[in-house]
Amino acid sequence: MNGMKNIVFRVSLVVLALMAVSCKEKSQDVAMATNTATKERPNIIYIMADDLTTQAISAYGGIYKDIAPTPNIDRIASEGMLFQDVLCTNAICGPSRAAILTGNYSNRNGYYKNESGGKFDRSQWTFPQEFQKNGYQTSLFGKWHLGTEPAGFDTFKYHNSAGQQGHYWNPTFNENGKDVKEEGYSTNLSTDFAMQWLQEGRKQDAPFMMVLQYKAPHRPWQPDTKYEDLWEDIEMPYPSTFNDDYKGRELTAGDTEMTMEYFSRRDMKYKEPENLKGKEKIQWAFYGAKKGEIVQPEGMTAEEGRKWRYQTYIKDYLACVKSVDDNIGRVLKYLDDNNLADNTIIVLTSDQGFYLGDHGFFDKRFIYEESIRMPFILKYPGVVKPGTQNEDIITNIDFAPTLLDLADIETDQDMHGKSFEPILKGNTPADWEQGMYYHYYEWPYWHHVQPHYGIRTQKYTLAHFYYNIDVWELYDLEKDPEQMNNIINDPAYATVVTDLKKQLKNLMIKYENNKSLADFRKITDTDFGSIVDKKDDETSVQDVLTGGNDKEKGK
DSSP, rough: HHHHHHHHHHHHHHHHHHHHHHHHHHHHHHHHHHHHHOOOOOOOEEETTTTTOOOOGGGGGTTTTTTTTOOOHHHHHTEEEEEEEEEEEOOOOHHHHHHHSSOOHHHOOOOOOOTTTTOTTTSOOHHHHHHHHHEEEEEEEOOOSSSSSOOOSEEEEEOOSSSTOOOOOOEEETTTEEEEEEESSSHHHHHHHHHIIIIIOOTTTSSSEEEEETTTOTOOOOGOOOOOOTTTTTTOOOOOOTTOOOTOOTTTTSSSSSBBOOOOOTTTTTTOOOTTTHHHHHHHTTTTTTTTOOOOOOOOOOOHHHHHHHHHHHHHHHHHHHHHOOOOOOOOHHHHTTTOOGGGGEEEEEESSEEESSGEEEOOSSSHHHHHHHEEEEOTTTTTTTEEEEOOEGGGGGGGHHHHHHHTOOOOOSSSSSOHHHTTTTTOOOOHHHHHEEOOOOTTTTTTTOOEEEEEEEEEEEEEEOSSSSSSEEETTTHHHOOOOOOOOOOGGGGHHHHHHHHHHHHHHHHHOOHHHHHHHHHHHHOOOOOOOTTOOOOOOOHHHTTOOOHHHHH
């Protein structure tokens, strides 16, 4: 009898405990709903690192997560939502930034490519202007890379050297229209400017929207001094597709200049001879970027040299990411110390993905997974449930309408993008788009990647490479997530191809880009100008490497 009482007592305790957990969860849900209804307008800090990829963020897992963890970025994920399927509509720096700012595809915002892509049209609407118009204090620090002066910011300080790519060390910034030379490491400096504005430059009684965009970890991957030899004594692991032979993809993935054979002396940190100037200086630094120019220590075999270049590259890249993570930690600490964390939205993203030796590549551009898949993490206490993940297809054109929604800013601006605010609250709309239209236009400089368009669904990638070839590719992402097998001619997928081409056509119509191949090639061939105004006597890297004829180089 006593045994039976003991059992009943224990069961009662379990029931009470479960009821307590249930009540706690319900109270948390009620609190989140209450916070959503009563919260003051949130501050927003939008952080974008250039060429940062999911493979380099430990919250996403991967082969570097234990060797090169990113604890501060991971903290944003643990306190917010990590997105697994945020995709870039045109995987290259400037066009992606333009798409994010405008909420529109390249064909509407007019910014198609980096090289000969001209300057971003600053007269068009961008989301920072809408924030500014609605009483937000707005600021921009770090990389801009769009040619024209930023619009919609009360204050800005952006990289304004090397074609607005900026320099890692002792960079020149444009501070509200005036060039200023700064001393130090760019990742630290950009955060310094942001912190100074947060502490001294803004009004304390109004919401703010701050854009913090790091140059790192963009090429040439120059780490802060304290991290230069961080992994000197270890051999970094190799991606599983490092030795991809491009079988079945010879004219596309197999015909690029972004493999381990195309790192330059500058990339590999060779010491530059003294007294080099002008064209001679550029030729020395970029030796290795052209076919047949292999940079490696004497005595190495081809395979040893390939691995040596990868090891140099990946250690420098990840060391640059470490500084980004450190500086994000500085921002998070400031918010905590100043009681701002609970009402500040933090966004962490990049302008696209990047190859870290995957498929033997560096850089981006392709519709393939490592290129188009963007890191995206969002924290908003009281609204976004901590530690959650999402796998819906979201694109970079969706960022602008979403940020406006979160700030409760109404706009009549027409955008291709759509707000995913409901997804942040755990409710994916029934009509949410199940596929993404992709289009890359630049050719052949840089990296000799064929212009192509396509559709990416959660199960398939279908692409058409069209500039001077006519090649279709299909990948089954469930059976072949590494995209090693082009199954476009597999009869078993004939119906799939027909259906995907129909979906692709509908998306091209929806986004007003249902043009002929001749029209697409014309965009590629058009010289829209340089991102910066060049002096008549200035020699560009492109001129040196192509002999002034980049079309000839592409043959």
